[in-house]
Amino acid sequence: MQQARALVAQMTLAEKASQLQHESPAIPRLQVPAYNWWSEGLHGVARADIATVFPQAIGLAATWDTPLAKRVGDVVSTEFRAKFLNTVGADGSSGIYRGLTVWSPNVNIFRDPRWGRGQETFGEDPLLTSRMGVAFIQGLQGPDANQPRVSAAVKHLAVHSGPEADRHKEDVHVSPRDLVDTYLPAFHAAVTEGRAESVMCAYNAVDGVPACANPPLLQHYLRDQWKFQGHVVSDCGAVADIHMDWAHKHVKTPEEAVALAVRAGTDLICDFGSNPTAQPATTVAAVQKGLLSEAELDRALHRLFDVRLRLGLLAPAGQRPFPEITARDFDTPAHRALNLETARRSLVLLKNDGLLPLRAAPKRIAVIGPNADSVDALVGNYNGTPSKPVTLLAGLKARYPRARIDFVEGTGWVAPPLEDVPAASLCADAACSRAGLNFERFANLKLEGSPTSSAVTQQGVFKWGWPERYDRKESARWSGFLRASESGEHVLRLKGNNGYRIWIDGELVVDLWDIAWPTAKRGATLKAGQTYAVRVEAMQTGWEGEQRLQWSRPGANDEAALAAAREADVVVFASGLTWELEGEEMTVMAPGFAGGDRTRIDLPAPQLALLERLASLGRPLVVVNFSGSPMAFGGVTQKLPAIVQAWYPGGEGGQAVAELLAGDFSPSGRLPLTFYRSADQLPPFKDYGMQGRTYRWFKGEAEFPFGHGLSYAHFGYTQAKLQRSRVSAGQGAQLSVLLKNDSPRDAAEVVQVYARRTGAMAPERTLVAFQRVALRAGESRRLSFALDAKALSVVQADGRRVVEPGPVALWVGGGQPVTAGTGVRAPGQKLLLQVSGRAELPAFGRTVMHLETRE
Template identity: 65%
Template structure:
């Protein structure tokens, strides 16, 4: 979504003239159909909409829909986020980021995860409901997840939110997630999934409000739409979010070809469509699409094109219900079109039970405390274990014996940021990699030195003696002002002097307290030169030095990088630190990087160690949504380079030069070109953003407590230079399906601590008439000495100019004990045998179909690892056209 502004939409709307007019009608009788929980959602919505005034209906198509007291309708905020757990609503179970969940290749597990996320949304909703039943932002039951956009290019900062680069894998995970989240009763869903962002959307972030994408018909059919089709027609997602960009000249949220012809007419979608946030404002803003000249015309265009709900911000005119009223009064928008949109929205609310008494309905057993439970954290741990991908292993792992001394080094070794990714909740018991190693090796001497920041020198705590209250430094400390809410608003509720910009909680873990603090004073430095600042809290913060904003992460969902500032030692410098505090996390403090600080402490630690674990990569401070990142290799939340940032790379090479064994653990949301590490280091682990319990999973993998089974859902390229331009949405030269070069690590790659062998393929038939299906089988044997899980992958290849190199058409994750053999069957559909031509038509041509079943593609990684597997061939007689999906 666009940057979150601090708005109280409900209050603003209720105080508006439109809302005032809405209160003039008489209240309904107690026998009104919409008040009857036993009536159908459609009948209830029809009855309710018939009783509403134009002004009232206009307020209900905003994401912050206010209460209608005369009708007994509570307020409802439609905006909730749940990519990998309940996000932005305080403490919740934080699962691995979506790209990490995709690396499990375990749809049954992700179905369980999504079900738990749905339970936690119900719990948060109960915990937060106002006496009249109204619900705040991020506590609703309409979840704007999953993101099934195709991660077509690893430079996209939001790719971490997706299920990877393959349309088939994305489809299977999208279906599993939606079905788990919504539950198995479409008339009474546990929560509603809004699958996003429809359609043809995957960066660059900087131009998304004005870009007009012209995808080829082949790419639309083959790549960009299959996962959306599966989400709607198989999983029956009850909501969909349209994207910012335009497609073939029309903004996605006003594109009737996609929203009407494809979605509603062809796919029979009967849910509601919500705009991405501020996407409707893009219709008329001159710096964006500028499709129409006024907000009224923008609202009218959106609703007539098929968008039902407008997510927006107070700063943009489309947020105002008055514009919708004017659009109707000016003849721009038929009221019947508005009625249809409001009807669809209230069908959703009736199905969710938001107008019904608390404690009724099929989900009544869920309580307000059913979130962040030990059982849910255990599931997050299991998901983290399965998400880890062993990229390289020269035999160092698993460790043969417990090391006596371990040096843990790197910017992601001991930070919660590296666990949670973006669109995240707050883990109450986070386990960093450092924490995990200490717990797993309690008798080892474990040292931790950051050694380097992500893209700059490392940070350290600022000593108390550096602060003073005035420019003369006559008194130590800082003035601290604490505010009741998260926005520094109103008069301080407490004022005091603190020796440092630190904050510690003493409240119970479950307490959901929110406050904000401002520290002001002066800072003395002993060394002149460049300094950087960071506040270690899990929530938003800002740091000003001499009135210059040097660190801005005020909205925790909208991080930006810090800025270096030159300081002198001849005078104190004014400093102001502002921070949001939520929950009960401790150890929140101000840090800096000083001139000359660098790798030497890390090198001293490494010199005394038997093993070095370097935990590097990225965080969502550097890759994410429409950000400002001031560092080489990054642009607008996207990346211009796939390399490990230079400061990390330089330290890693120095650590390797010590001759000590170095394990590289990567925490990141996208592919990285770790070519040097692959050539020189004995072991590399891809941890993604592994969730609240991720550090424990990493430590267990290193120790060999389980055999790794994660597989890459994206290709790791050797360089961004191997790819077409980022702005080019054509799929030629992209992803494993159409990339002609040699990857660093191919899609589907992942090593194990055991070995799996494959029998020759068997078929129920060798000749298949075009349009018919077939069955292929294989026996898989764990021929190693320990138990493990294999991800068995089925790929199909067809000759011809339109066909990809190969396509994933099936997969199964199977647990096998040492020495165990199991037969696996795959149903091969006509769709799996098909190709898509340049006009977007799908057909099954005559000729050979080559199949590969194995633990990955039949492609070696840069290190020479080639998965075991088995190849076979079918012959297809005749040809046949088949449906596109």
């Protein structure tokens, strides 16, 4: 910190103001290089070309494997160092997404399954989120706080989980109990145990004050109680929201907004150039007007330059830390192997009536559904680009090379089946004297300058990199005319690409050009026989797969899919969503979606209709669902022999799913959130009160409960016992259980410990410990869990955490002591502990689980 103070002391006011922005310019006279603080690493290096794309965060949470989460974080930080070395300037400058300040992980609680960004979290439980978050941060930053590999920014403080459409203006009011019991524990753990270098404040307001200018959050909790020493970065545009008329309108001017944020504890402003809060002149004016003291500005800069110095961002090239990491250390075979291992452990077998594992290699497989051959279904949002993505279709073909595999998409995600736009519907001129489309290629990502080639292509089909390669920095444009054969709504897409946009008669109908901020995806109403001008623009976003212009016709049907299913030995239906349908603040013009969120949790109607028809055929049917949030299959659930929740499983995900179906390993993933039967079981989305939400406060019957997941093995729990059956309030407890793999195959089990207190303030039950355990066939192991006093406590209405006298019901088993909607109940054993006396604990207490394993 002393070196940072000395550096800041040499700066002028204008120079200091410039360094408050995430896009910090160089100060040549002080040998300070330009630096862009914005880098994303949710589940791998994001938006920086090829990188290892691990399962989305919610999938990593489904492993319930904290050592694995730490290993994943370690690989991600190594790849960030490699990406930095790939593009760092001769003067040490670094651009967006190529720095060492990583804005991850997201430890917000996934309180409602309709939230589109819930996929970025570790689920609905404070303990599971805390433990996974701490492990990931420790992996990212490494063991040496004086020389971190990267800086982790835990986000978004606080009480932030949708709706996306209201996040810039929402004022969230929560009870002291919910704040202490649910919304803040993971942040507390990330700061006090994970030692996160940074915290990102949220867009929303909390109790009337915008989060990035909120003294109770940023000062009382973060600095005073939790002793946080790092820096606070705003969510992008959140400081502008403080004064904007359409947002919080908490103050009147941008100068007041900057001053209020910095004085409250925000140290770095992530902003967009169109906002006045993004201009250094605004900060200068705030100081000159007396709204912000220069000493308060200096305090923020001391924190920012301290971490830049410890990361080695100001060091000469030959003196940077971690010289063993090279510019080639990304997407390596070892990293891809860890990715595959993570994907395997993330998969959750929700239901199995004995179909899985497939007993014999099927001779004919029907693969149906919109996610069967979708790379988007692998990667989720805030993602990198896998070099060799393995879709489910590709994984099945590799695993069953001798089988006949019939692939029929059958339906789109939210529309009828998507198919290639036929050549007969495309014209290169308005008179349709020439068939096809005009096609131009550019040797850059922005369609700038003269095209490198121009031609008329008979159909909208193209493959990046062929016949010439432009190092994944190419763009293309198709233009011409489109003629429909039938009237009605047509949904259009460029299959195989992320960055693209489509115009019909000059109207932008699909805009996925900037994959970080998708703005629209909708259909166009076309009339049969009428000619429409069409323009498609695309930029290469990584893999060199084939691009195909497709549409869904109103009259299309699923007969081809049903025909393939009738002839198959086994049918695999790949259902669900992609990041184009659920995610961060975007427009999705489809029933059941709003602002990136969902208004319902049902499988979209076209998929559900096809699934019901497939189930009625009576063929062996496996549903593999790809989504970042819970999915409800309605009444057809009971007719489905097997359901696998695949999440967004990363670059190697298709191989992992194929191996699971084949029985190459036993599934060990467990749900990190509740799969409800319907959104009708939930309180209103905008209600942030926890009553009626998550397994802790939900009193209904879930389809698949939190912690649920089936195995190909059977585990027995016996000889459960407490070290002491009575304890005084404020003391912990220790329990043990004998776990046995009663099957003839090696497998892993996730052992879960739940506590239940009686009383109005007590949840239904609370997860207080867990451990993933791998056992060989027939192996037994005694496990011991040491619970701290917090595990026996409840939080009162006023936010005080207390241990009351009376019984504590404990459960140790392979899930909660409840029956899933499919009739499955997790094995386990009950214990009863008596507590005498009463004690008040610190609000957050400890969240560390003490686990012991005895052979």
